[in-house]
Amino acid sequence: MLRQLILAASRDGRVKAVVAGAPLSRGVVRRFVSGESVEDAVRTASGLAAHGLQVSIDHLGEDTLDAGQAESTVKAYLLLLDRLAAAGLTAGGRSEVSVKLTAVGSAIDRGLALDNARTICEAARAAATTVTLDMEDHTTTDATLLALHELRRDFPGTGAVLQAYLRRTEADCRDLAGAGSRVRLCKGAYKEPPSVAFQGAREVDRAYVRCLGVLMAGDGYPMVASHDPRLIAIAGALAAGRPAGSYEYQMLFGIRPLEQQRLADAGETVRVYVPYGDEWYGYLMRRLAERPANLGFFMRALASRS
Numbered sequence: 001m002l003r004q005l006i007l008a009a010s011r012d013g014r015v016k017a018v019v020a021g022a023p024l025s026r027g028v029v030r031r032f033v034s035g036e037s038v039e040d041a042v043r044t045a046s047g048l049a050a051h052g053l054q055v056s057i058d059h060l061g062e063d064t065l066d067a068g069q070a071e072s073t074v075k076a077y078l079l080l081l082d083r084l085a086a087a088g089l090t091a092g093g094r095s096e097v098s099v100k101l102t103a104v105g106s107a108i109d110r111g112l113a114l115d116n117a118r119t120i121c122e123a124a125r126a127a128a129t130t131v132t133l134d135m136e137d138h139t140t141t142d143a144t145l146l147a148l149h150e151l152r153r154d155f156p157g158t159g160a161v162l163q164a165y166l167r168r169t170e171a172d173c174r175d176l177a178g179a180g181s182r183v184r185l186c187k188g189a190y191k192e193p194p195s196v197a198f199q200g201a202r203e204v205d206r207a208y209v210r211c212l213g214v215l216m217a218g219d220g221y222p223m224v225a226s227h228d229p230r231l232i233a234i235a236g237a238l239a240a241g242r243p244a245g246s247y248e249y250q251m252l253f254g255i256r257p258l259e260q261q262r263l264a265d266a267g268e269t270v271r272v273y274v275p276y277g278d279e280w281y282g283y284l285m286r287r288l289a290e291r292p293a294n295l296g297f298f299m300r301a302l303a304s305r306s
């Protein structure tokens, strides 16, 4: 209920103006975002690499209606990939990038977004790494999977995200469980109606396990994106028969870092999703919605500065 309220409020321009405009928000943001500059992102990737953790880096931003902004986002990714490669962090896919199609122009023109995504994929290939397409709200799912299909013709390593809370996802997992297919399975972070998405936490968890079962039984490369201890344990059990290195765990920067390290120390591949940039509003609101305790943290920060 609180989750739905926060996600609904996050779409309200007045709430955005208050939260994004308040300097005090930055302190809270720092818990979830590596910093604003490309140097911050590379430094974070390097620090995590020193602890045996891989990264997928996201240049923050979404829902742009400005072609110039979409172009700036592409340039930011090219610079990022260049810096990661120069720092020796991309070899073997140790650092890859995550891209939201709405950040590169899909709400303006899908062809423009596809061209922009292609440009980023080319740079990723030149840097010996890959791109994963983030998944946004359900109105974008078909277009994102279509773009994935197009991109995989030339860049077969391009990854997708599937959201277990969507009723359609088990079927999408079946479609994407083939050889060479990289699929990041997450619960889903947007406000979705009951017609398309399971609403209860238990229902979503059960859907996640069904989807994971499909992916783990397939020939692709499942990426288990969850901080949920039960799901992580189930993933371990389902992966028992798979060859080493044929799946990985993924978690968000700043969330359960000790668990990230524990899995990596146990020999698992663990990738941390590292966002950077100044367009952090939508990302922060989704993190607040996931955990009411974060909202308390945020409100205390507000109160202590007022």
Ligand SMILES: Cc1cc2nc3c(=O)[nH]c(=O)nc-3n(C[C@H](O)[C@H](O)[C@H](O)COP(=O)(O)OP(=O)(O)OC[C@H]3O[C@@H](n4cnc5c(N)ncnc54)[C@H](O)[C@@H]3O)c2cc1C
Binding pocket: 133, 134, 135, 136, 161, 163, 184, 186, 187, 188, 189, 190, 225, 226, 227, 228, 229, 250, 251, 252, 255, 256, 272, 273, 286, 287, 288, 290, 291, 294
């Ligand atoms: C690598 C990665 C990429 C993702 N990409 C996408 C995407 O493209 N599209 C999309 O819709 N969603 C994405 N998500 C978000 C995802 O859908 C969930 O909203 C998020 O991961 C929380 O779900 P959970 O599986 O961790 O389970 P939950 O049941 O939400 O959390 C389990 C436990 O994890 C910890 N935890 C979880 N979230 C938080 C938080 N915000 N702050 C503090 N502790 C927390 C708590 O201890 C909690 O008890 C991504 C998640 C990851 C890890």
